[in-house]
Amino acid sequence: MSTSARRLRVGIVGGGFMGRVHGRSALVAGAQVVGAIGSSPERAGAAADATGAERGFADLDELLAADIDVVHVCTPNDTHLPVTLAALEAGKHVVCEKPLATSVQDAAGLHAAALEAERVGVVPFVYRYHPMVRELRTRIAEGEAGVITSLHGSYLQDWLAGEDDQNWRVDDEAGGPSRTFADIGSHWCDLTEFVTGDRIAAISAQLRTVRARRGGAEVRTEDLATAQFRTEAGVVGTIVVSQVAAGRKNRLYLEVSGTESSFGFDQEDPDRLWVGRRAASQLLTRDPATLSPPAARVNRLPAGHAQGYQDAFDSFVADSYAAVRGDRPDGLPDFAAGARSARLIDAVLRSAAADSAWITVENS
Ligand code: SOE
Numbered sequence: 001m002s003t004s005a006r007r008l009r010v011g012i013v014g015g016g017f018m019g020r021v022h023g024r025s026a027l028v029a030g031a032q033v034v035g036a037i038g039s040s041p042e043r044a045g046a047a048a049d050a051t052g053a054e055r056g057f058a059d060l061d062e063l064l065a066a067d068i069d070v071v072h073v074c075t076p077n078d079t080h081l082p083v084t085l086a087a088l089e090a091g092k093h094v095v096c097e098k099p100l101a102t103s104v105q106d107a108a109g110l111h112a113a114a115l116e117a118e119r120v121g122v123v124p125f126v127y128r129y130h131p132m133v134r135e136l137r138t139r140i141a142e143g144e145a146g147v148i149t150s151l152h153g154s155y156l157q158d159w160l161a162g163e164d165d166q167n168w169r170v171d172d173e174a175g176g177p178s179r180t181f182a183d184i185g186s187h188w189c190d191l192t193e194f195v196t197g198d199r200i201a202a203i204s205a206q207l208r209t210v211r212a213r214r215g216g217a218e219v220r221t222e223d224l225a226t227a228q229f230r231t232e233a234g235v236v237g238t239i240v241v242s243q244v245a246a247g248r249k250n251r252l253y254l255e256v257s258g259t260e261s262s263f264g265f266d267q268e269d270p271d272r273l274w275v276g277r278r279a280a281s282q283l284l285t286r287d288p289a290t291l292s293p294p295a296a297r298v299n300r301l302p303a304g305h306a307q308g309y310q311d312a313f314d315s316f317v318a319d320s321y322a323a324v325r326g327d328r329p330d331g332l333p334d335f336a337a338g339a340r341s342a343r344l345i346d347a348v349l350r351s352a353a354a355d356s357a358w359i360t361v362e363n364s
Contacts, residue, residue, distance in 0.1 A: 003069050004325045011063045011092075012036040013083055014074035015047030018097055022072040022124075023051030024310060025317035034068050039075075064090040070120075070324060073097055076174040077182070081106045084121070088113050093120040093324045095317070098186055099345060100338030102176030104362075107342035111335040120323045121335035122316075125190040127252060128331055129312035129319075131286050132273040134295035136256070136263050137195040137331075139275075145258025151192055151237035152255050155184040156248035160223065163211050172220045178345050179221030181207070185241040185348070186341045188252055190333065191265075193340075196231070196256065203229040204358045205348040210244050227348060232363070250309075271307055294330065 008031040012019050015038045026033050035057045038047035044056025057063040064071070064086060071087040073080055073096040081101050087094050094114065100123050101107040114121030127133060139145070160167065169175040169183055176182055193199050207222035224242035231237070242248075252267035264274035271286040287303040288296055298315045301307050319329035340363075347359040 007032055008070055008321050008324060009034045009066075009068045010070040010072060011057070011066060011068045012047070012051040012053060012072045012074060013060065013063065014038070014072075015043065015050040016074065019047065019051045019072070019074040021310065021313055022074055022095065022317070023053065025314045026072065027052055028314045029318045029321050031070070031321060035063055035066055037063050060086060064092065069093060070095060070321070076168045077102050077176045078174050081110065084110050085113060088117040088119055088121070091117070091119070093320075095122050095124065095320055096335075096338070098123045098125065098338060099176060099178075099182045099341060100335060101342060102182075104339070104342045104346045107335075107339040111339040114335045120320065121338075122320045122323065123333050123335065123338035123341070124313065124316055125187060125194070125333040125337060125341075126309070126312045126316045127187055127191050127267055128194050128333060129298050129315040130265075130267070130270040131291055131295040131299045131307070132265060132270060132284065133191065133195060134298055134331070135273055135284065135292055136265055137197075138292040138294050139261070139263070140195055140256065141197065144261050144275075145256060145263070146260030148196065148198075148233070148235050148256060148258050150257045151196065151231070151235055152239070152257070153188060153192075153253045154240040154242075155188045155252040156240070156245040157184065157243045157250055158246045158248055160211070160243040161246050163213075164215050165211075166215055170214060170219055170221055175221060177221070178225075178349055180223060180241050180243045181205075181225045181227075181348050182345045184243070184252070185225055185227075185239065186345060188239055188241065188254065189344050190337060190341060191252070191254055192237070194331065194333075195254070195265075196235070198231040198233045198235060199340075199363055200229045200237075200344060200361055201232045201363065202358050202360050203227050203344070203347050203351055204356045205351040206356050207348075207352040222352075225348060225352070227351075267309075270309075270312070297330075 036053035048056040205227035262276035
């Protein structure tokens, strides 16, 4: 039976926090979560429990041999390349966690491989799926900002603030050469380019590792990054990203300043959008009665019923499965977005290594 007619069958690689989130969204989208694998055959049962899968599989070969349409890759970053390539070669569609790969070459290679295999490849830049983000994007496209003058904001977390806080992302082998910028700066840049339709053309960055040793081991990835940039349209901007900012949990904030209107979006308060004007600024709420059609398309609940991270993820996965069935949903972040993100991460690393020199971002 073709994928357009039958209930999609999916497999999940990885049973950590992200595997759990993907599993829930897959079930909400009506898929059958056929199986999951963990970091070892012994972890198969735990991975199945975490993701809501029907059963655990011992390893990737066994999972890929099963009758599944889509593979969700939710493992440490250094495994994204081999797991995704194997899944594409086995004819599966792939939802791969970000960063898509740990180098520009590998991310571009995965994008090319998905195109060649004629499979859907998507990356969960899920903040695109907050209705108020779509509202912001629509209003900018309609010219409500006037001339966009600057783009600024931050993405702050504190879960790695302690000197012994550990995670595989800290390790440059498992996580890749950039940690904080690749993990969360990537989201901020994707969101900014998504809502403005403009792209970062050049960037000057600095990195700082505050916790130079964790658990006795040397740390080679950054705890925080700051950058200034300019876009193809000539807009200037700044960003601060940190995983050592006490009190901030997952606070992505983006402000778009314009001559007619400015906009502020806070991922921890995603049902609201600040619209600033010289007179009569407004705090818009996610009320389906007033949302623009693109925002209403990703809305999930009636007014007054708070929506959040998992809802955005649910909408992303629903769109990903629609793409597998042959649709082309607007704003779906595909492997091109993953490869684009890898170029930005690479530019940040190169700039920081060259004493914050301006680096032109390769915009293919
Ligand atoms: C951890 O920093 C993390 O889970 C990221 O990997 C996600 O992409 C982000 O959405 C929340 O924080």
